[in-house]
Amino acid sequence: MSKITINDIAKAAGVAKSTVSKVLNDAASISEETKRKVRDIMKEMNYTPSSIATQLARKSSFNVGLLIDLSRKDDFLNHFFYAIIGGIESVIGKHQYELTICNASSNPGGENESPDFMNRLVRNGKVDGLIMDSSIWSAETERLLSELQFPYVLIGDAPAEVTYSAVDIDNENGGRLLAQHLIAQGYKRIAFICGEGEGEPLFDRRVSGCANALREHGLALESRLVLAGTANEANGRLFMEQLLALPAEEQPDAVICMNNYTAFGALEAARAAGVSLPSQLGIATFDDYPLAPYTNPPLTCLKMDTFELGVQAAHMLMTRISQPSAAAEQRLIPAALITRASTVR
Amino acid sequence: MSKITINDIAKAAGVAKSTVSKVLNDAASISEETKRKVRDIMKEMNYTPSSIATQLARKSSFNVGLLIDLSRKDDFLNHFFYAIIGGIESVIGKHQYELTICNASSNPGGENESPDFMNRLVRNGKVDGLIMDSSIWSAETERLLSELQFPYVLIGDAPAEVTYSAVDIDNENGGRLLAQHLIAQGYKRIAFICGEGEGEPLFDRRVSGCANALREHGLALESRLVLAGTANEANGRLFMEQLLALPAEEQPDAVICMNNYTAFGALEAARAAGVSLPSQLGIATFDDYPLAPYTNPPLTCLKMDTFELGVQAAHMLMTRISQPSAAAEQRLIPAALITRASTVR
DNA sequence: TAATGTTAGGAAACCGGTTTCCTAACCGTG
DNA sequence: CACGGTTAGGAAACCGGTTTCCTAACATTA
Numbered sequence: 004m005s006k007i008t009i010n011d012i013a014k015a016a017g018v019a020k021s022t023v024s025k026v027l028n029d030a031a032s033i034s035e036e037t038k039r040k041v042r043d044i045m046k047e048m049n050y051t052p053s054s055i056a057t058q059l060a061r062k063s064s065f066n067v068g069l070l071i072d073l074s075r076k077d078d079f080l081n082h083f084f085y086a087i088i089g090g091i092e093s094v095i096g097k098h099q100y101e102l103t104i105c106n107a108s109s110n111p112g113g114e115n116e117s118p119d120f121m122n123r124l125v126r127n128g129k130v131d132g133l134i135m136d137s138s139i140w141s142a143e144t145e146r147l148l149s150e151l152q153f154p155y156v157l158i159g160d161a162p163a164e165v166t167y168s169a170v171d172i173d174n175e176n177g178g179r180l181l182a183q184h185l186i187a188q189g190y191k192r193i194a195f196i197c198g199e200g201e202g203e204p205l206f207d208r209r210v211s212g213c214a215n216a217l218r219e220h221g222l223a224l225e226s227r228l229v230l231a232g233t234a235n236e237a238n239g240r241l242f243m244e245q246l247l248a249l250p251a252e253e254q255p256d257a258v259i260c261m262n263n264y265t266a267f268g269a270l271e272a273a274r275a276a277g278v279s280l281p282s283q284l285g286i287a288t289f290d291d292y293p294l295a296p297y298t299n300p301p302l303t304c305l306k307m308d309t310f311e312l313g314v315q316a317a318h319m320l321m322t323r324i325s326q327p328s329a330a331a332e333q334r335l336i337p338a339a340l341i342t343r344a345s346t347v348r
Numbered sequence: 349m350s351k352i353t354i355n356d357i358a359k360a361a362g363v364a365k366s367t368v369s370k371v372l373n374d375a376a377s378i379s380e381e382t383k384r385k386v387r388d389i390m391k392e393m394n395y396t397p398s399s400i401a402t403q404l405a406r407k408s409s410f411n412v413g414l415l416i417d418l419s420r421k422d423d424f425l426n427h428f429f430y431a432i433i434g435g436i437e438s439v440i441g442k443h444q445y446e447l448t449i450c451n452a453s454s455n456p457g458g459e460n461e462s463p464d465f466m467n468r469l470v471r472n473g474k475v476d477g478l479i480m481d482s483s484i485w486s487a488e489t490e491r492l493l494s495e496l497q498f499p500y501v502l503i504g505d506a507p508a509e510v511t512y513s514a515v516d517i518d519n520e521n522g523g524r525l526l527a528q529h530l531i532a533q534g535y536k537r538i539a540f541i542c543g544e545g546e547g548e549p550l551f552d553r554r555v556s557g558c559a560n561a562l563r564e565h566g567l568a569l570e571s572r573l574v575l576a577g578t579a580n581e582a583n584g585r586l587f588m589e590q591l592l593a594l595p596a597e598e599q600p601d602a603v604i605c606m607n608n609y610t611a612f613g614a615l616e617a618a619r620a621a622g623v624s625l626p627s628q629l630g631i632a633t634f635d636d637y638p639l640a641p642y643t644n645p646p647l648t649c650l651k652m653d654t655f656e657l658g659v660q661a662a663h664m665l666m667t668r669i670s671q672p673s674a675a676a677e678q679r680l681i682p683a684a685l686i687t688r689a690s691t692v693r
Numbered sequence: 694t695a696a697t698g699t700t701a702g703g704a705a706a707c708c709g710g711t712t713t714c715c716t717a718a719c720c721g722t723g
Numbered sequence: 724c725a726c727g728g729t730t731a732g733g734a735a736a737c738c739g740g741t742t743t744c745c746t747a748a749c750a751t752t753a
Contacts, residue, residue, distance in 0.1 A: 294612055400709080718729105721727095722725105
């Protein structure tokens with residue numbers, strides 16, 4: 004007994020296959036009586052239409068692709084990946100779409116070669132749209148996709164005047180929230196540690212959010228207190244030691260960390276130096292990894308709703324797929340301040 | 349200019365479409381000269397064959413599905429998801445397969461209803477095989493899939509005499525490795541904290557690995573020192589406090605923790621109680637989350653190669669897809685002991 | 694009653710590939 | 724030179740749906 008097809012149903016019901024197809028799509032031109040009859044037979048024969056055949060006939064794959072660089076480790080996407088996927092799935096599932104994951108790093112494409120995924124996913128019709136991490140973006144990718152008028156949405160930072168759709172966490176406002184909280188707690192000299200430095204969008208936005216909040220309160224983010232370097236535990240430790248080595252009157256009374264690794268290093272360095280937290284020094288950080296509530300003292304964090312990031316990216320993509328002519332848009336997901344003991348005095 | 353198809357190529361090359369198809373598949377019956385000519389035209393016209401049409405004709409989707417419960421948070425899969433996917437992708441990509449992610453929790457299926465994914469993914473032909481987290485498994489799912497002779501592989505614990513393929517981390521040997529290491533360091537009274545308790549495969553296997561290693565060294569895992577409870581930070585802390593409250597001669601001199609959250613809680617509780625680590629008490633743990641090397645003291649861990657877990661699962665699935673009659677097999681991925689200061693005295 | 698409109702459902706083309714089967718042309722051989 | 728064997732490539736059926744167009748049967752109106 005091989006697979007049941009539309010022809011088998013048509014034969015069994017004594018109708019034309021076109022009629023069966025119309026029943027599948029609940030066409031108005033088929034009487035309720037016929038529909039009932041055909042549906043009964045479908046149930047009886049345990050029929051499920053082939054989605055491949057539908058895809059071919061409809062010229063649509065009902066798949067969206069998520070393009071990420073699976074070779075990158077320990078970065079933002081890595082950690083929040085699960086929630087992002089959950090968010091995407093929750094939206095596209097309702098539209099009967101599936102999610103295909105593709106590794107963009109397997110062949111990034113050279114000068115004359117287009118990236119691997121262009122053939123594997125886009126040109127061959129395996130997906131109807133693409134969500135991609137902004138690390139995948141390149142002018143060439145952009146050119147190829149827009150030439151095909153192919154719908155896509157970026158997750159991550161997008162320059163101000165872009166022609167494509169993008170979603171990101173509102174990092175600038177995040178920096179602002181952290182700074183405002185510290186100011187409200189009476190901290191005055193605030194330092195910012197780690198990040199690749201000027202030119203890196205994530206760093207720039209967060210720092211500028213901090214700086215703006217300080218300025219609005221008559222304070223300043225001193226450039227000497229902004230220390231750039233890969234955001235890991237080692238640099239967190241190192242930079243904290245450097246800050247504590249400053250003359251007393253130049254030392255910060257609060258530090259904002261780029262992520263939890265940095266914060267963890269900074270925290271341990273401060274504890275090791277015998278600094279009393281949070282009275283003498285406040286520590287706050289971007290991101291909220293699972294252990295942050297359990298450090299000593301627990302860390303004040305800026306929590307990012309990455310599920311929502313996936314949700315919004317998926318919404319925007321579905322819109323672009325159904326209305327190709329709609330204007331591109333950029334959205335920012337607000338981040339939430341989680342106040343814990345490391346900054347409450 | 350709509351999409352270029354095989355017919356356009358055939359016309360432009362002055363050959364039959366069957367010839368073009370044969371060129372695509374590098375058939376022996378086509379001369380090198382014709383192949384060259386047709387390929388030149390393909391390149392010139394920027395042709396990519398429709399994978400949907402190929403799928404229909406070949407009756408194969410060249411897709412595998414990964415079935416997970418996206419509603420579950422903070423569990424094993426959640427954290428290691430990224431690496432597992434990377435492992436799967438690295439294998440199936442070489443076979444020209446893509447990976448489709450599906451949320452198994454959207455409609456788990458009731459008594460008479462089969463689970464959502466059976467229609468969305470399996471019966472409609474969207475995927476040729478399935479990799480699923482063992483939490484998805486149910487007798488009904490098993491029945492439905494094997495009735496269709498549909499290839500699938502489980503990730504996670506599988507009972508000894510199962511008829512399906514499965515991969516898991518070798519948890520029993522992991523328990524053994526941790527215990528052996530502690531014994532070698534001179535620890536004698538070993539406790540095991542957290543896990544749902546007897547009947548939970550993960551707990552049973554790990555505990556039994558520990559117990560066996562101890563037995564082989566003339567020691568025993570005392571049941572009073574095995575404390576069951578959800579493996580989180582709070583229970584790690586709580587159980588450590590309970591252990592430290594025992595009469596001195598009954599206290600353990602080493603603790604094996606179910607995961608890093610547990611270990612973190614236990615570590616903080618021990619520090620708070622003024623226990624000197626690792627001389628007075630050793631702490632070792634399953635899993636190696638990013639912060640484990642940076643605790644004070646750094647934690648000895650059992651690191652799991654989840655990328656390899658994905659790799660093996662994918663290998664087994666590809667085998668089952670290409671050779672449906674091949675026997676099912678179970679594999680265990682060895683875990684690696686990472687020795688750090690928390691147990692080295 | 695004849696002309697017209699409406700409706701349910703069927704026939705066939707179509708989506709873009711693959712595969713089977715067949716044939717014309719060429720080969721070497723006796 | 725006639726014959727059987729090989730080879731390159733074409734015609735057509737096929738995969739399993741969708742869609743367009745058409746028609747027979749019935750209802751409506753003048």
